[in-house]
Structures are given as C-alpha cells and as structure tokens.
Amino acid sequence: MKKVLSIAGSDCSGGAGIQADLKTFSAHGVFGMSVIVSVVAENTSRVIAIQDITPDMIEKQIDAVFEDIEVDAVKIGMLSTEPCMKAVAKKLEQYKPNNVVIDPVMYAKNGCPLMDPNSIDALIQVILPYADLLTPNIPEAEKISNIEIINTEDMKTAAKLIYDMGCKNVLVKGGHAIGDALDILYSGKEFYYFESQRIDTQNTHGTGCTFSSAIASNLALGMTMPAAVDQAKEYITTAIKHSLNIGKGNGPTHHFYDLYKNGLHIKKSEGDLC
Ligand SMILES: Nc1ncnc2c1ncn2[C@@H]1O[C@H](COP(=O)(O)OP(=O)(O)O)[C@@H](O)[C@H]1O
Numbered sequence: 001m002k003k004v005l006s007i008a009g010s011d012c013s014g015g016a017g018i019q020a021d022l023k024t025f026s027a028h029g030v031f032g033m034s035v036i037v038s039v040v041a042e043n044t045s046r047v048i049a050i051q052d053i054t055p056d057m058i059e060k061q062i063d064a065v066f067e068d069i070e071v072d073a074v075k076i077g078m079l080s081t082e083p084c085m086k087a088v089a090k091k092l093e094q095y096k097p098n099n100v101v102i103d104p105v106m107y108a109k110n111g112c113p114l115m116d117p118n119s120i121d122a123l124i125q126v127i128l129p130y131a132d133l134l135t136p137n138i139p140e141a142e143k144i145s146n147i148e149i150i151n152t153e154d155m156k157t158a159a160k161l162i163y164d165m166g167c168k169n170v171l172v173k174g175g176h177a178i179g180d181a182l183d184i185l186y187s188g189k190e191f192y193y194f195e196s197q198r199i200d201t202q203n204t205h206g207t208g209c210t211f212s213s214a215i216a217s218n219l220a221l222g223m224t225m226p227a228a229v230d231q232a233k234e235y236i237t238t239a240i241k242h243s244l245n246i247g248k249g250n251g252p253t254h255h256f257y258d259l260y261k262n263g264l265h266i267k268k269s270e271g272d273l274c
C-alpha cells in the first residue's frame with residue numbers, strides 16, 4: 001500500500017484540514033498519516049481559535065514518521081506562522097520526500113484567516129521551493145504573485161510568476177472565479193486546463209484540502225502530474241456534486257460518494273447491506 005503524509009491543521013468539524021486529507025487518502029486506497037501543525041477550533045461557519053503546535057513537536061512528529069515509514073507523497077496544508085513553516089522546511093530539507101504537494105492555505109471558506117498575513121514572504125522563500133506542485137486558489141495566487149487576477153490570462157500570468165519563484169509545477173484553482181470551475185496547471189513548459197461545470201452549492205468547506213490530497217494520492221500511486229490532477233479534478237467534482245448539508249455554513253464535500261453509491265459499505269443492520 002502506498003503511504004501518504006499530510007502536514008496540516010486539524011479541523012474539528014471534519015470537513016477540511018487533516019480530517020479531509022485522511023478521508024481523501026482512504027478513498028484513494030492509500031495509507032494516510034498526519035502531522036498536526038495547528039489545532040483549529042472551527043466549524044462550517046467560523047474559526048473560533050487557533051493553537052499552533054510548537055515547532056519542536058512538529059519536527060518530532062515528522063521524525064517519527066520518516067524514521068519508520070517510507071513516504072510516497074506528502075501533502076502540506078495550513079502552516080499558520082513563520083516558525084511552523086521553518087520547522088516543516090527543515091525536515092523537508094532533511095528527508096527530501098518525493099511528490100510534495102503544497103496547498104498554501106490562507107483563509108477558510110467563511111473568510112476567517114488561517115495564516116498570519118505577515119508570513120507570506122516566509123511562505124514564498126522557505127516553503128514554496130519544496131513544492132513539486134503548489135495549488136493556490138485565486139486569492140492566494142494574487143497574494144503570492146502580487147498581481148490581480150480577473151480572467152484566464154491573469155491566472156496564466158500568475159502561474160508563470162509563481163513558477164519562477166522556484167516550485168516545479170503550479171496549479172491555479174478557479175473555485176473562486178465566475179463561470180465554470182477552470183483550474184490551470186503550469187509545468188514550466190506547458191499549460192494544462194482542467195474544467196468542470198460550476199456546481200451551485202455553498203458546501204465547499206475543504207475543497208482545496210480534498211483536491212490537493214487527491215493529487216498527492218494519485219502521485220503516490222504513480223501517475224504523472226497532469227494525470228494526477230485530471231483524476232483528482234474528477235474526484236473533487238463528484239465530492240462537491242454530492243456535498244453534504246452538514247452544519248449551518250459551508251458544508252463539507254462527500255469524500256466517499258463513489259465508494260458508497262453502490263451501497264456496499266453501509267451496513268444498516270445484521271445481514272442487511274444497503
Ligand atoms: N462550486 C464549484 N463547482 C465545481 N467545482 C468547484 C466549485 N468550487 C470549487 N471547485 C473546484 O474545487 C477545487 C478546489 O478549488 P478552490 O475551491 O478554489 O480551492 P480552495 O479550497 O483552496 O479555495 C478546484 O478544482 C475548483 O475548481
């Protein structure tokens with residue numbers, strides 16, 4: 001079984017962060033592991049508090065995984081402050097894992113900040129160079145590239161500028177755009193386009209976490225970068241299409257729709273597979 005590690009924040013409401021990552025890994029048939037960087041008291045409507053784990057404890061969790069287990073891919077999510085980023089970067093430098101997918105999380109869907117805005121330079125200088133793939137949404141791509149994005153050409157320009165900062169591939173996600181959900185991958189040589197119809201739902205809590213974890217899983221399973229993104233796009237689109245009306249705000253996506261749709265996994269009562 002391929003082994004995939006998430007280094008991210010914990011979302012106690014279960015739709016984003018480490019919890020979304022582990023569900024996504026399980027849905028892809030890879031073995032999921034987690035290093036918790038921050039504990040976030042949040043739900044579908046708001047972020048109540050953030051408690052960072054100490055840099056020393058972040059490093060020790062990463063050591064515990066890598067000294068024992070061969071890691072086939074790493075997904076990195078919320079890194080709230082520069083000290084967290086430095087702790088993670090130190091260990092990426094030490095262990096040099098393959099297939100590092102970094103989602104530069106800055107805000108929750110309800111607009112609450114998850115990263116200290118003064119840490120953008122550290123994100124660019126300390127973390128970004130370790131990315132085999134960086135997956136900013138439009139507001140994050142704007143912050144990193146320092147340009148305004150209003151159309152597809154701007155998404156491509158931002159992708160190029162971010163690529164030049166030192167990551168190997170950039171995927172600018174169009175979840176926040178108007179019109180169809182178009183994501184653009186730039187490999188340094190070519191642009192690849194991944195498009196789906198926009199689904200009319202407010203249940204998009206954890207879409208970026210889920211998408212980046214699906215890509216990391218697919219890379220661990222041996223896919224090329226464009227194939228990994230293409231398959232992950234199909235997965236996230238299905239997860240959003242069948243998203244769950246849980247909570248009062250932006251509900252979570254359905255990580256296991258394809259597994260459950262044939263009814264093999266829900267045992268209602270003894271002998272009754274529905
Ligand atoms: N309403 C929607 N309908 C279809 N796809 C969507 C929708 N919202 C987001 N997506 C897709 O979900 C993925 C995650 O993108 P996005 O929501 O922009 O990330 P983030 O969670 O980082 O803000 C992308 O593939 C994006 O195109």
Ligand SMILES: Cc1ncc(COP(=O)(O)O)c(N)n1
Nearest residue numbers: 009016017108206207208209
């Ligand atoms: C702990 C944590 N990490 C990340 C996100 C953002 O989630 P997304 O951008 O995927 O909606 C979140 N709400 N909570």
